[in-house]
Amino acid sequence: MKYMLIHCVDESAELSPDDDGREHGSAERSLAAWIEEMEGRGVLVHGDRLQPVAAAMTVRVRGSEVLIADGPFAETKEQVAGYDVIECADLDEAIEVASGHPTARIGTVEVRPLWQP
Amino acid sequence: MTGDWDLAEECAQDAFAQALKSWPRDGVPRRPGAWLTTVARNRATDRLRRGAAETAKLKEAAVLSPAEDPVTGDGGRDDSGIPDDRLRLMFTCCHPALPLEARVALTLRTLAGLTTAEIARAFLIPEPTMAKRLARAKHKIRDAGIPYRVPPAHLLPERTAGVLAVLYLLFNEGYAATAGSDIIRQGLCAEAIRLARVLARLMSDEPEALGLLALMLFHDSRRAGRTDDAGDLVTLEDQDRAGWDRRQIGEGTGLLEAALRRGRPGAYQLQAAIAACHATAPDAAATNWARIARLYRQLAELAPSPVVELNRAVAVAMADGPAAGLELLEALEASGALAGYHLLPATRADLLRRLGRPGEAAASYRQAVRLAPTDAERRYLHRRLAETGHA
Numbered sequence: 001m002k003y004m005l006i007h008c009v010d011e012s013a014e015l016s017p018d019d020d021g022r023e024h025g026s027a028e029r030s031l032a033a034w035i036e037e038m039e040g041r042g043v044l045v046h047g048d049r050l051q052p053v054a055a056a057m058t059v060r061v062r063g064s065e066v067l068i069a070d071g072p073f074a075e076t077k078e079q080v081a082g083y084d085v086i087e088c089a090d091l092d093e094a095i096e097v098a099s100g101h102p103t104a105r106i107g108t109v110e111v112r113p114l115w116q117p
Numbered sequence: 118m119t120g121d122w123d124l125a126e127e128c129a130q131d132a133f134a135q136a137l138k139s140w141p142r143d144g145v146p147r148r149p150g151a152w153l154t155t156v157a158r159n160r161a162t163d164r165l166r167r168g169a170a171e172t173a174k175l176k177e178a179a180v181l182s183p184a185e186d187p188v189t190g191d192g193g194r195d196d197s198g199i200p201d202d203r204l205r206l207m208f209t210c211c212h213p214a215l216p217l218e219a220r221v222a223l224t225l226r227t228l229a230g231l232t233t234a235e236i237a238r239a240f241l242i243p244e245p246t247m248a249k250r251l252a253r254a255k256h257k258i259r260d261a262g263i264p265y266r267v268p269p270a271h272l273l274p275e276r277t278a279g280v281l282a283v284l285y286l287l288f289n290e291g292y293a294a295t296a297g298s299d300i301i302r303q304g305l306c307a308e309a310i311r312l313a314r315v316l317a318r319l320m321s322d323e324p325e326a327l328g329l330l331a332l333m334l335f336h337d338s339r340r341a342g343r344t345d346d347a348g349d350l351v352t353l354e355d356q357d358r359a360g361w362d363r364r365q366i367g368e369g370t371g372l373l374e375a376a377l378r379r380g381r382p383g384a385y386q387l388q389a390a391i392a393a394c395h396a397t398a399p400d401a402a403a404t405n406w407a408r409i410a411r412l413y414r415q416l417a418e419l420a421p422s423p424v425v426e427l428n429r430a431v432a433v434a435m436a437d438g439p440a441a442g443l444e445l446l447e448a449l450e451a452s453g454a455l456a457g458y459h460l461l462p463a464t465r466a467d468l469l470r471r472l473g474r475p476g477e478a479a480a481s482y483r484q485a486v487r488l489a490p491t492d493a494e495r496r497y498l499h500r501r502l503a504e505t506g507h508a
Contacts (some may be wrong), residue, residue, distance in 0.1 A: 001262040090264040091214060092272065113261050 002045065002087050002114040003094045008078040009107030011052055030102040038086065043097055047084030078107050085114070203228060204267050204319045207312075211280040212263045219254035220283050221290075226251055228315075229308045231301075239301050240290070277320065281329050281385060284313050288333050293491075306337055317372070327376035328386035334369035335392035338362040350497045354401035366396045384420045387412055406435035423454035431464055439471040459488035463498060470505060479507035 038044035053072045060067040072079055081103065088094045091111075098109045210223040218240075225231045225239070237247035257263070268276040291305025313330040320326045342356035373389045391412045398404040413429035426449050434442020446465055455461045466481035482502035489495045502508045 003262075088262075091212075091262045092264055092268070094262070095214075116260070 004112050005084040005098050006110040007082045007103035009081045009103050010078050027102050034101050043086045045085040045087055049082040053079045207280050208267050209265050211283045215254050222250055223254050235301050238299050284309050324376035324379040324381050325383040325385045327372045328389045331369040331372040331389040332385055334365040335396045338365035350493050387416045406432050410436045439468040443468045459485050475505040476507050479505040
């Protein structure tokens with residue numbers, strides 16, 4: 001079954017050191033390790049990191065008008081920072097994969113199955 | 118293998134229906150309602166492994182009698198002919214990805230065989246709403262790929278805690294049902310006990326499963342004494358203990374002893390040990406409050422919560438006097454954790470009354486009345502307020 005992992009973090013928290021004083025670089029290393037492990041297990045289909053929400057804008061079409069606004073779709077403390085599409089046997093495996101990702105530690109990972117016809 | 122949920126449910130229902138037919142049904146539940154400071158928890162707890170020293174401490178703290186076969190269950194029925202789909206169903210119904218109220222409803226539907234209408238009545242919500250809740254839950258199981266299985270060993274501790282929490286929630290729902298409630302609502306305790314028995318039998322190595330069943334039995338044993346003929350609350354100290362169900366107390370005691378022998382103390386075992394202190398005391402005056410206070414302290418270490426602290430304050434007040442209890446209570450109030458919880462001012466009122474400060478007690482009783490959630494509790498608090506002479 002395919003799931004999307006939607007990584008939500010507080011952008012200001014990402015840039016500061018971890019609680020126990022480790023540096024930002026450590027999060028990068030954990031991410032690389034996670035990617036390597038999940039590719040090795042054959043569960044990682046594809047994924048990417050997004051630029052910060054400062055680079056985001058929204059597009060809505062209402063009638064004939066194309067409405068563009070600066071910023072993300074919702075003003076929340078945590079914002080989408082990246083995504084992964086994984087393929088797992090069941091939800092428990094998806095949960096295990098998600099929990100190993102560094103954003104699970106510093107933010108929230110939404111796990112949602114892809115649409116099935 | 119996730120698959121057709123309805124098919125799996127059909128098969129389990131069929132086997133379970135067979136079992137239900139042959140299990141003796143409890144008599145009509147008697148009127149519930151109580152004013153007891155109980156700890157209601159709905160979160161998983163860590164399972165701590167402690168050494169023999171801890172077990173010895175717990176044994177010393179609990180009131181234990183020689184054990185007979187702990188899991189007396191449903192008359193020693195041999196259930197080898199029934200597939201253990203029940204266990205798989207239970208874990209699936211209680212999967213953490215499902216919303217809590219859906220877990221409870223699904224457990225009743227699939228494991229207790231209640232109809233949608235009955236479950237709706239039990240939780241005082243309209244039937245179409247309940248039907249939607251159940252349908253959504255089943256769809257989620259299918260769409261999100263919730264596996265239909267007993268979880269693997271590394272997940273078992275937290276998932277078992279989740280199942281126990283659902284069963285305890287169910288029990289508390291029935292326990293809270295007032296005398297005028299639908300009979301199905303009052304019957305939730307019996308359903309919860311029945312399911313806890315199944316779990317205790319299928320997971321007899323899990324001491325918390327035994328502990329939960331013991332706890333439920335101790336609570337349930339007091340049904341007859343908890344309300345008077347007017348439907349008003351009778352406190353623990355005023356209850357006629359002759360009306361307590363000795364068979365349930367005996368069974369609970371045996372289960373608790375069996376659980377403690379496993380050497381892995383946990384929150385339900387501790388709560389059961391506390392309930393055992395009450396259940397086995399011949400009268401209120403004989404209650405070993407010092408032991409209860411110690412048990413609450415252990416519980417606070419294991420599963421800290423403001424409600425546990427409140428209960429501990431009550432026990433300390435009984436063991437060491439109201440002033441000592443008031444000190445703990447004031448610390449709790451300062452933390453702001455239980456703001457809006459009626460038992461906080463109610464307890465404060467009681468301690469002030471015992472300290473001979475009726476004016477202050479009255480003020481606290483008034484506060485408690487404003488926050489009390491049921492008529493029975495309001496009536497009880499009004500009575501106490503009147504007794505202060507400052508109403």
